[in-house]
Amino acid sequence: MLIASSAPSGALVLVAAVFLASAVEMVEALTIVLAVGVTRGWRSAFEGVAVALAALAALVVLFGPALVHYVPLSVLRLVVGGLLLVFGLQWLRKAILRAAGLKAKHDEDAIYAEQVAELDGGTRGTSGSGRDTTAFAVAFKGVFLEGLEVVVIVITLGTTSHRLGLAAMAAGAAVVVVCIVGLIVHRQLSGVPENAMKMGVGLMLVSFGTFWVGEGVHVTWPGSDLAIPVLVACYGLVAWLTVVVLRRTGEGPGAGLAPTGEAAHG
């Protein structure tokens, strides 16, 4: 409580944004890893996960401090803010359309079944060390590609606010929590309220993006950092009203929409 009450509001929003974004992406990655582990064996799946996590951590260590030391802060804020705005608007748009029933919801069970069917039918390639190369490659790609979005969010949010360590810890905590939940519930990942989490992340990324772009071009924010939660609230209100209007104007929203197993961009 002491930490929460003394920390700037920007830090809390930062932790929440990174944690939620990481959790959403890691649920998708875990679905793939579980499918690989169950169908092809756990050893190669875990090896693929370990190598992917090491590669992602290396990206954060390599690019995070380099950005902070070699790029002027105003340029960093402008570019990073722009990236966050585009990225956040994409998440928010998709979450609004899904909440309004105009886009099929992400279905982890469908992705799981699809992966299991593909892996069951695949050939069992093994390396000299006894590693199942297919299982290794699928687990590695699943974790690495989903994790890249998290790395971009960690680096951009962490470097602009000079809290790279905090952002990395929030992402790490999300990975641990999702892994523990995944181990407990095994494959009932479809129960995770993914669209609500995606909506929350989109709101925070758009708010951070607006704030940092503003800082980069010398906007004077009333209340300084306190403008971030105000922006989150305002964009949240807009998103909620948009969903309500789309539901009211639509005829039978969501009718005939099959859940999607798409993984790219959630």
Place this chain on the structure above:
Amino acid sequence: MAEDPIGSGRPTVIRWTVAFGRFWWDFLIGDTPELFVGTVAVIVAVAVICLQPGLRTAAAFLMPVLVTAVLLASVGRAARRARRDQSQ
């Protein structure tokens, strides 16, 4: 995953560069080019406004409005397309 017609027969460096470019293209533009173009337009507009020091506080109120307009335009476009697809 579709076959990669670009990658076949090219040196590794070129294939990696193309893949890197594709990643960022999909990441930033993908199927919503209007969000990318709209965001760039908002940034340019706010940067121009902030050249006048007296307008920098006003820009704090204008910028979220412009961002909201970009979002609503993109959502409206997608909603129209989704309803048209559903009715067909």
